[in-house]
Amino acid sequence: MADNKYLKAMQQASEHVGKTPAAAVIVSEKVKHEPARQPEPESRERVGRPRGKRSNPDWEQVTLFVRKDTKRAALRRLMDEDSPLDLSEVIEQLLAKWAKVS
Amino acid sequence: MILTVGNIKGGVGKTNTAVHLAALLQRLGPTLLIDGDAMNGSLTWSQRGDGKGLPFRVVDDRQQAKALRDGQFTHVVFDTEGNPDPEDVKHYATGCDLLVIPAVPESAASDGLFLTLNLIKSLGVTHYRVLLNRVKHNRRKEADELRAALVAMGVPTFKTEIPELAAFDKANAQGVPVYGVQDERATRAWEAFEALGEEIIHAEAMTHGR
DSSP, X not given: OTTOHHHHHHHHHHHHHHHSOHHXXXXXHHHTTSOXXXXXXXXXXXXXXXXXXXXXXXXXXXXXXXXXXXXXXXXXXXXXXXXXXXXXXXXXXXXXXXXXOO | OEEEEOOSSSSSSHXXXXXXXXXXXXXXXXXXXXXXXXXXXHHHXXXXXXXXXXXXXXXXXXXXXXXXHHSOXXXXXXXXXXXXXHHHHHHHHHSSSEEEEEEOSSHHHHHHHHHHHHHHHHTTOOOEEEEEEEEOGGGHHHHHHHHHHHHHTTOOEEEEEEEOOHHHHHHHHHXXXXXXXXXXXXXXXXXXXXXXXXXXXXXXXHHTTO
8 A cells, every 4th residue: 555656646636735726726737738838948058959849758749641731721820820839739739628638 | 316427537438437327327217318528429429329229318418408398307417528627527516416436547547536536525525436437457456556545545436347348339339338239248348337326326325315
């Protein structure tokens, strides 16, 4: 029982909920699936480019097929709206919602 | 009896549970299954059987008022949406006789389960039970570990577990309850729900002193 991973997780979750209203916990859980922000720059100066999705372990590169005109229209909309999102983030948002990942 | 099947975590077998609980309750009295999920899993299940495959009526939550007015239903099963807002959880948890929370024994699903449990605990809801669902025969240890954790935390949990069986997928595809499919494990699948039904009815009888 001592190394029961579910028990540990439950205890952690209930400790957490004691400090935070339940609704806030749910919201924070949902926020996990918002597109990952670029990592905050660390206080000491980092060398090189900021870390992107490729080096973020929460993201994985996949190959999938979309129709050419769909991709073109999506990119056009992102550019027209001057959106801070990129195509990956749009697809991630839609897919996360569809797959109902909580 | 009003049974609600819900869990903040999606993909834990809510629809399968709701459909088979409704099939069980229909044996006791006219039963209505309300499909509150935007994906309409229960409704499409019933439509695959041309409306004749399931022995009870299934309606979308937007049609429930009319169905409840026109029908004489003794029992209602509510299949809730995945990833609900806390406010929705509050309403569906307080608006039923028993909240059944299906839980898949795997680490990836446990965060959503614990969020659900904490939320309903904070609402003061006590009429709920966790159902270990989609239990894989080769991952017995996971189910035992989750059950031990639930017991240790004083979470009411059904003794019955629902196994992960292809017979349930076939039932969904054919639009019938699992006892209606040709599969060597269909009987075992249905017997699991019959055992669950006995537990629910026993719990209900204890609550109401019958």
